[in-house]
Amino acid sequence: MTRTREQRLYTLLEWIVAVVLFLLMLVVAADVTGRYLLSRPLPGGYEMVQVLMGTLVFSSLPLISRSNEHLTIGLFDHLFTGRINRVRQFLVHGLSGAVLGFMTWRLWVNAGKLAANHDSTLVLNVPLAPICYFMTAMSALSALALFILAARALKRDGP
Numbered sequence: 759m760t761r762t763r764e765q766r767l768y769t770l771l772e773w774i775v776a777v778v779l780f781l782l783m784l785v786v787a788a789d790v791t792g793r794y795l796l797s798r799p800l801p802g803g804y805e806m807v808q809v810l811m812g813t814l815v816f817s818s819l820p821l822i823s824r825s826n827e828h829l830t831i832g833l834f835d836h837l838f839t840g841r842i843n844r845v846r847q848f849l850v851h852g853l854s855g856a857v858l859g860f861m862t863w864r865l866w867v868n869a870g871k872l873a874a875n876h877d878s879t880l881v882l883n884v885p886l887a888p889i890c891y892f893m894t895a896m897s898a899l900s901a902l903a904l905f906i907l908a909a910r911a912l913k914r915d916g917p
Contacts, residue, residue: 768824774817782810802882809879809889816896819858823903828854847911855904858897865894 789803838846869890877886
């Protein structure tokens, strides 16, 4: 069976999430061990955690959006069936995609400012613009996934 580009992209994202999560675990373990056992915290550990956490959240977002696994409250789901449910799903996914689209635009603007100012982290001097551009790309991919889900919601019943 041949895999599509979309499947390869999401497999790559799954690997990125796994690697970033593993790195985050290593950094936190090294920082805590150094801080409490050796009285020497990991230099730049706080910055590494910040960068890795942002990368983890934004690289996970397209995976969550594509599989429609956002945190939801289903108190009134049983009241919606058939065409009404499809319209509700369309509105929920469409609005979520629009909000992520707005967030993508703001991240793009912010990344441009970070690049123009050559901003970087204080201790490790890691440039912030590439990280923000990555977050922008992941946010855009998530918005696209939600718009696709919105379109599909009108064609069938269910999530």
